[in-house]
Amino acid sequence: MAYRFLEPKIETDQPGGPRPNLAQPDVYTTVALAPDTCRQMARAVLQAHGAGQSWESPTRYAPGHSSPWDINGRFRSSRNLKTDLPGLDSAFDALDRHALQAFPLLGLDVRHSVPRRISDQCIFYGAGDHLGDHADDSDSFQDDHGRTVWTVIKPQRHLVGVLWLTTQTADGAGEMEFAGGELRFNSLVDEATGQPMAVPPTAGKLVVFPATAWFRHEVLPVRAGTRITVTRWWEVVPREASAGTG
Numbered sequence: 001m002a003y004r005f006l007e008p009k010i011e012t013d014q015p016g017g018p019r020p021n022l023a024q025p026d027v028y029t030t031v032a033l034a035p036d037t038c039r040q041m042a043r044a045v046l047q048a049h050g051a052g053q054s055w056e057s058p059t060r061y062a063p064g065h066s067s068p069w070d071i072n073g074r075f076r077s078s079r080n081l082k083t084d085l086p087g088l089d090s091a092f093d094a095l096d097r098h099a100l101q102a103f104p105l106l107g108l109d110v111r112h113s114v115p116r117r118i119s120d121q122c123i124f125y126g127a128g129d130h131l132g133d134h135a136d137d138s139d140s141f142q143d144d145h146g147r148t149v150w151t152v153i154k155p156q157r158h159l160v161g162v163l164w165l166t167t168q169t170a171d172g173a174g175e176m177e178f179a180g181g182e183l184r185f186n187s188l189v190d191e192a193t194g195q196p197m198a199v200p201p202t203a204g205k206l207v208v209f210p211a212t213a214w215f216r217h218e219v220l221p222v223r224a225g226t227r228i229t230v231t232r233w234w235e236v237v238p239r240e241a242s243a244g245t246g
């Protein structure tokens with residue numbers, strides 16, 4: 001399928017930061033890990049969650065602030081877990097292995113630039129949970145015409161990778177399954193139908209894409225089951241600057 005961008009309104013862009021390559025309206029997707037590997041990691045996450053070791057995901061909005069993406073008065077309703085649970089390092093390693101593949105989406109050349117890890121996240125979504133439309137490097141507000149305007153607030157976030165540990169199915173009834181919960185890119189629309197790109201999550205699949213508002217995205221509500229993701233953000237720096245830091 002071929003996609004095109006809907007241009008976002010960006011109020012404050014990132015001076016000197018990488019710009020999206022408008023000739024590549026796409027995200028990088030691959031299957032990187034075996035289902036059994038993901039099952040072990042997902043078990044560790046479920047166990048930690050069951051033991052009360054998860055906490056409400058922070059939202060970028062101040063209390064009382066609302067957005068058009070709220071459901072039941074909330075912008076996001078997922079929960080976070082610590083990222084050093086047993087086995088999760090293989091998910092982060094897989095993300096690192098694939099980060100370079102998304103460089104062309106930012107017009108970057110792997111001969112000159114390298115990804116440098118900024119931060120990690122592990123998220124748990126149960127039935128009814130969602131994450132509203134957002135860009136990973138920006139805050140957003142509605143202007144007087146009701147248009148969404150983006151402002152970069154995390155200028156070091158250039159790339160993001162998301163790896164799924166559980167699988168979307170029609171009813172989400174299995175232990176490692178969920179229903180709903182597509183990752184939808186609202187500014188990347190199918191040229192033929194105008195519909196936004198929606199990635200159906202599968203255990204072991206990952207996506208890597210730029211953190212800018214051109215790749216704004218949301219997690220549609222999970223209807224049943226458990227949706228678990230592992231996320232890493234990278235800054236992209238010149239190769240010379242990274243010398244000696246591995």
Ligand SMILES: O=C(O)CCC(=O)C(=O)O
Nearest residue numbers: 123136162183219229231
């Ligand atoms: O859970 C996902 O699929 C995406 C998570 C995400 O977009 C984020 O944490 O910024």
Ligand SMILES: [Fe+2]
Nearest residue numbers: 134135136217
């Ligand atoms: Fe995101």
